[in-house]
Amino acid sequence: MPSLLTIASYSTLAFLITLFAIVAWRLARLHTFRALLPGARSRLVAISTLIVAIAYSVQVLRNPNSLPDVSKTLLALLAVSNAIYLAPEISSLFSRIAKIPDSRRSP
Amino acid sequence: MKHPEFVAVVVLVIATMFVIAVFINGDADKKIKLTFDYGLLTILFLFAFLILAAIASGKIDIGTLLSESGGGASISRFQLLIFTFVISISFFLVVVHTDTLPNVPATVLTLLGISAGTYGLSKGIQAAGNLPGKSPTPTTPSTLPPATTTSTTGNTATPPQQ
Numbered sequence: 085m086p087s088l089l090t091i092a093s094y095s096t097l098a099f100l101i102t103l104f105a106i107v108a109w110r111l112a113r114l115h116t117f118r119a120l121l122p123g124a125r126s127r128l129v130a131i132s133t134l135i136v137a138i139a140y141s142v143q144v145l146r147n148p149n150s151l152p153d154v155s156k157t158l159l160a161l162l163a164v165s166n167a168i169y170l171a172p173e174i175s176s177l178f179s180r181i182a183k184i185p186d187s188r189r190s191p
Numbered sequence: 192m193k194h195p196e197f198v199a200v201v202v203l204v205i206a207t208m209f210v211i212a213v214f215i216n217g218d219a220d221k222k223i224k225l226t227f228d229y230g231l232l233t234i235l236f237l238f239a240f241l242i243l244a245a246i247a248s249g250k251i252d253i254g255t256l257l258s259e260s261g262g263g264a265s266i267s268r269f270q271l272l273i274f275t276f277v278i279s280i281s282f283f284l285v286v287v288h289t290d291t292l293p294n295v296p297a298t299v300l301t302l303l304g305i306s307a308g309t310y311g312l313s314k315g316i317q318a319a320g321n322l323p324g325k326s327p328t329p330t331t332p333s334t335l336p337p338a339t340t341t342s343t344t345g346n347t348a349t350p351p352q353q
Contacts, residue, residue, distance in 0.1 A: 088228050089290055095232070097283040099239045104276045106247050107256070114254050126266045133270045136302070137277045144281040148288040151281060154298040162302065166309040169266065173316045180319075 125169045132165035200237040207233045259317065267310040274306045 136158045143152040208230040212222055245251040256272070257264045278299060285293045 088232060090287075092232060093283060093287040093290075095236050095239075097280065097287055099243070100276070100280050100283060102243055103246070104280065106243055107253060107272075110246065110249075110253055111257065129266045129270060133273055137273050140277055140281065140302075144284060148284050150289070151285055151293050151296055151299060153296045154302050156298075159298060159301060159305070162305055166267075166270075166305060170309060170312055170316075173313065177316050177319055 125172070128165050129169045132161050136162050196241055200234065200241065203237060204230050204234045265310075265313070267306075267313045271306045271310050274303055278303065 136154070139158055140152070140154060208226045211229050212226045215222055215225055217225075242251070246253060257268045259265045282293065282295075
């Protein structure tokens, strides 16, 4: 009879993979994925996310004896793409703050 | 019966515990321990199955999983969702292969930190949309006459002036 730990580990793994598949299927049916990519910045983040996720999954599948390190190149790619995504929003936030009259700013 | 699936889960768990208690060899202490261990595992497995079935059938609505509060989809939520799944599935894959809990490298935590930080920052920027100098909805001028309402009997009522 297999040990409890083995059964629990395989069950949890199967649960997570099924959950991921069902969530992806439901979101695809709800057309949420199409709404994700309205501009170039969003596409850049989506592509870098998929590159990092696929690269890490391949690393784990090649050597499933320990969690591998994420390479610094991939981390830099992700950080840069996220910074490019957030930069205009932060810039517009600061410009909005600059337009607030001094008397209306909270101390 | 309001939730027949829960009754089915309880019946299945009791049946599993009965089978294990009767058919496993060993002393009484070992039988009791194994019976409760496998019973708990079965109940967790069946509840997890119920959750998956409810998500698949639409009973649990995940339509707003990637949605922003103002409508539309959020790429930072999507990124956090993908990385959470990738890291958790990798973690359990390693547990299955080694039968031990693995160490989580600092770079993996950095990866999740970048993703969660981006999500938190975008939420903060979104929340800052209601800054004191910016009014999202136009205010009603005080010079307008008070609104009037007509009842079903045809009488017209005017709210009192404040």
